[in-house]
Amino acid sequence: MPKTLRFVFGRTEAALGAAIVITAIVLSLSSPYFLTVANLVDLVEAYSVTTILAAGVFVVLVSGGIDISFTATASAAQYLAAYLIVSRGVPAVSALALAALLGIALGSINALLTYHLRVVSIIVTIATSSIYYALLIYFTDAQEIYNLPDWWSNGVSFFRTETAAGDIVRITLPIVVMIAVLALTHQLMNRSRIGRQVYAFGGNPEAASRVGINILKVQLFAYGYLGLLAAIAGFIQAGRVHQAVPTAMNGQELNVLAVAILGGASLVGGIGSTGGVILGVLFLAMLQNGLNLLGVSSYFFGVVTGLAILASITMTGLAEKYARRRRVTRTG
């Protein structure tokens, strides 16, 4: 195989980086507004919730599992926090902490069920997703909570400036939280023992248990961490739409999974990086924003997202096939 092809198929992240550069060039040529600071910062904020969720899903994917109940977890945690603050007058810090604990607990239930029932996690999380949503709507009567406190719904700006073109650029809480979550995830997955154990377990579960890795602990960490990030994403999302709605995030699952998979996280486990998640979000955000600026109907986004996933999976598959063929020729 020629060197250039090996570069493209060798690492999903590298291929994705190239695709992002090309897309950016095409879009900035077609729309003068695309490559402005204001547009890019807006874009980052708009995708902050997706990114936070994708960081959590990435951890579960590396462990060799999959979780689709995280939007239910996010909605539940978001609603609990809003309810405690608005209707019960609980101090914000305690309310957010309780809601975060709820997120961790719901994630841990997925881990416990997957571990003890020895069923594939997609089945477990389809079931728990249904249960979490149903209970949430049952207990809340699907009532929205509108009057969120000011700090929550109007957000906190850490930095504000006006560009030469007159656009206002604000670095807001969602952006800061998103960056913090990405940094934390990267650190945990690469610089902590539990993170390395997640990679090891995802790479070869049988061997992991043979060398004495505590598998229940690994799964509790992966699903619990996703639960925590789902809760955080839930808070951010409520702030961005100024209300807490029990079904607000229903349907976001595929978009989030798309980001992680586009970023190179393998569905069989053991493979993926935080950098890949960032690139995945960037690519999807740019595609959707670009289509928007070009005046393409937003109903068409789904088609583009789906095609991007197919392209990514095809390339990973081809890369594996070539790698296998190389091995065959080498070992003869």
Added chain:
Amino acid sequence: MAAAQFLALTGIGKRFGGTKALDAIDWSVESGEVHCLVGENGSGKSTLIKMLAGVHAPDPGGVITIDGAAYDRLTPHQAKTLGIQVIFQDLSLFPNLTVLENIAIDLELGAALKPPPLAAMRAAALAALARLDAHLPLDARVGDLPVAQRQIVAICRGLATNARLLFMDEPTASLTRHEVDLLLESVRRLKAQGVAIVFVSHRLEEVVEIAERVTVLRDGRLVGTYPAAEIDDHRLAELMTGSRIEHKVQARRLDATQPTLEVRNAGRSGEFVDVSFALHPGEILGLIGLLGAGRTELALALFGMTPLESGEIRVNGAPLKLRANRDAVAAGIAYVSEDRLSLGLNLRQSIADNVSVTVLDDLTDRFGLISPGDRSRMATGWVERLGIRISHVDAPVHTLSGGNQQRVVLAKWLATDPKVLILDSPTVGVDIRNKQGIYDVVRELAARGVAILLISDEVPEVYFNADRILHMRDGRIAGSFVPGETSEHALAEALYA
């Protein structure tokens, strides 16, 4: 050898339900000894290893003595601390992690949120590699390494936890001769450092060259421990099976007829190149090659699973274009993939289900439905013709004896009336007694005029069964042999060269 005894077992037994997996075993291993532990499947080898790795507890009464201290049983943690390490056949590595992390994974356990002790891990990995005088890039992903180097990584992981007794389960199964030599070199070094090594296998391997003693297990009992110099393949087969098995060259010279299957200059990039051969009715053609030589890839292409990129296939003189394996089946080509213990039987399904699965289309009536009566009659017909001893055709196949299971396989393939039968490593993991049954089935098929391609990496298997042998190497046909004209030894030399 005057070395100190490291491990001694006295009166070790293990029952699983009603079966005695191990019965009153007395056995010992000395420090720095290389020992071979051989036995067929079900002889108790793996139970013994698992007991010493702390997975199973022996039945009360037995004693495990390690370094002079006696134990009733070992826990996995104890086994590790005492320096007992098992390298399983699958190596238990993490393909997605680096050499460094694979070797020093032990240091990454516990204390979840602490950072991995990189400096200590690096030092441990380098020290382990140095003991083998091996040079592997610490940052390479293990999945990208060839099998032989992965094995080095697995051994190093054992050394990193200070192994004193290393069990290696079927270590040479997928290695070339050169790689085996490298492995033996590593083993010699470990031996010199006082590490005991036990090779566990179902056949006598190249490793016997450097072994001091060979221990044979049969049906859970220890047959005996012998000096390695006194044991050869034939003697070992006798000890393992308890009976003498005669090997005779079967090669027949077949009259020149129209070949059933003809392959001309077949190729697929990266898999095999310029492969040509002819296979005649009733002929058993051996195709021997090491893992990765392209033999399975060739078989898959002949069965239409992957398209040929160059060359052609002819069946009975007529060119055959294979778009999918349906075309191959229609042309009378049957393919039995590498499959443990049986030639692709569904053991839980009934005999009738197994026999009829290849010919379901022929059994359907005009509504596309299968009449249970027709199916039973068809299966019963084969059962009678082949003299299979069964209670009823609806009994599950696993209730049959090994020999009768093989007859069911025969019936299954005869039902399709194949002209060409491709057998890919038909006896992988099958022990000596049942191997013979499979060979009988193969000969019976050949006697009925079926042309058979027997793919294998075991020299005796092709040497004593095939009429002609092709040697495949690096995707090419590297040589052609006739058993009897070429010696078994010469064939082995060619294969492992």
